[in-house]
Amino acid sequence: xxxxxxxxxxxxxxxxxxxxxxxxxxxxxxxxxxxxxxxxxxxxxxxxxxxxxxxxxxxxxxxxxxxxxxxxxxxxxxxxxxxxxxxxxxxxxxxxxxxxxxxxxxxxxxxxxxxxxxxxxxxxxxxxxxxxxxxxxxxxxxxxxxxxxxxxxxxxxxxxxxxxxxxxxxxxxxxxxxxxxxxxxxx
Numbered sequence: 001x002x003x004x005x006x007x008x009x010x011x012x013x014x015x016x017x018x019x020x021x022x023x024x025x026x027x028x029x030x031x032x033x034x035x036x037x038x039x040x041x042x043x044x045x046x047x048x049x050x051x052x053x054x055x056x057x058x059x060x061x062x063x064x065x066x067x068x069x070x071x072x073x074x075x076x077x078x079x080x081x082x083x084x085x086x087x088x089x090x091x092x093x094x095x096x097x098x099x100x101x102x103x104x105x106x107x108x109x110x111x112x113x114x115x116x117x118x119x120x121x122x123x124x125x126x127x128x129x130x131x132x133x134x135x136x137x138x139x140x141x142x143x144x145x146x147x148x149x150x151x152x153x154x155x156x157x158x159x160x161x162x163x164x165x166x167x168x169x170x171x172x173x174x175x176x177x178x179x180x181x182x183x184x185x186x187x
Contacts, residue, residue, distance in 0.1 A: 052133040056111050059085065064133075065109060071184060072097050074177040084108040086115035086128045089157030091148065095164040095185035099173030100143055106136045116152035119165050127152065140167045 059065040070083050071093045080102050085092045086109070098104050108117075110128035118125040121144075126134050150161035166185050168176075176183050 052135075053131055054109055054133055056109070056130040059109060059111060064107070067092065068182075071182040073182055074174075079103040079105065080173075082106045082108075084117075084163075086110045086117070086150065086154075086161075088112050088155050089150075089161040091117070091150070091161070091163040093163070093184065095166065096148070097166045097168060097173065097176070097183045097185055098140055099170040100140050100167055101170050102139065102173070104138050104140065106138070107133055108136075109133050113154050114152050115150050115154050115161070117148050117150055117163075119148050120146045122146065125151075143167050143169055 054063070054065070060067065065083060065085050070085060072080060072082050075081055080098060082096055082098060082104060084096065084106065106124065106126065108126055108128050109132065110130045112130060114130070115128040116126060117128070122138065122140065124136055124138055126136050128134055144167050146165045146167070148163040148165050150158060154161065164185060173183070
């Protein structure tokens with residue numbers, strides 16, 4: 001084969017490979033665009049029904065998030081519900097008690113600006129937006145004490161906005177729940 005024939009053959013192989021890769025990339029782009037269009041139309045036609053709203057200016061006056069309802073409560077079915085309100089620059093309550101090996105639902109909202117929190121070394125990570133109730137379901141397996149810092153910048157006092165979470169043995173939790181409507185970190 002002459003040098004020009006080898007060069008032409010190499011150019012043909014390279015052009016064919018580039019053409020195949022261009023088709024693969026084009027197919028991926030078309031798939032992603034179609035998926036985006038489908039999901040956009042789907043969510044426009046069927047908005048999430050689980051979105052709960054609340055009036056942040058009156059949440060402390062009446063309803064689920066009044067101060068007497070905040071904290072940890074044992075439900076009749078044996079599950080646990082924790083209610084928390086975020087306010088510049090604190091969480092109410094400042095300390096939450098939850099049991100091990102029990103379904104826990106955290107319901108939280110913000111009274112003023114966007115807040116968020118995560119519970120260290122767990123899978124809990126929530127965003128709190130004024131006017132909306134955020135829900136998170138989890139189960140804690142190990143007892144311990146954890147910090148719950150605000151992870152959304154909420155103003156000059158943001159660095160000092162945190163709370164505690166005590167995860168205690170399920171038996172101890174049930175003993176405490178038998179004598180109190182809402183549990184706190186104080187024994």
